[in-house]
Amino acid sequence: MVIRLVLVSHASTPAVRRAAFPLDEPLDQHGLAAATTAAATLIRYDEVRCAPARRCTQTATALGLTPTPDDGLRDGDLGRWSGRTLDEVAADEPDAVATWLTDPAAAPHGGESLDDLIARTGTWLRELPGTARTVIAVTHPMVIRALVVNAIAATPASFWRIDIAPLTATVLGGGAGRWNLRRSGEPLG
Secondary structure (H helix, E strand, C coil): CCEEEEEEECCCCHHHHHCECCCCCCCCHHHHHHHHHHHHHCCCCCEEEECCCHHHHHHHHHCCCCCEECHHHCCCCCHHHCCCEHHHHHHHCHHHHHHHHHCCCCCCCCCCCHHHHHHHHHHHHHHCCCCCCEEEEEECHHHHHHHHHHHCCCCHHHHHHCCCCCCEEEEEEEECCEEEEEEEEEECC
């Protein structure tokens, strides 16, 4: 069975606005309003899944969805960098940031490497049950990038070349180990 997987990036948060590595935070006022407005634009679906983070569950709820929490959609673990801005981390640990941005196996923050994130999301994609025709998954930009890398069999180095803005939809089509990128980064609403 062919699955249409609609990956929805959570709406904006204070961390998004500050260019910070997020903690488990709520949506900001703009993000909540935008998600509420976008609810009318969603396609018909058979199943909804959602990362367990507050910003994802709030996005799903504002979109009028009732998701099933799915730990496989959780954000990448950024260890001790969580809650800090990229500028702060780059000022304190410039070599670590440079390594993280160029070596997918590196995890200088003590969290999850990009290689590990890509492997984890690849397992999730392979294990996605083929019983639903259209699945909406509300998750994080890092997770969506990793899923796209898996879907198109790209190299981990291409991860940073995929732009995923808040409250956008990326659509994959396929199943059973063969996926295609149908659309990427379409704004909702």
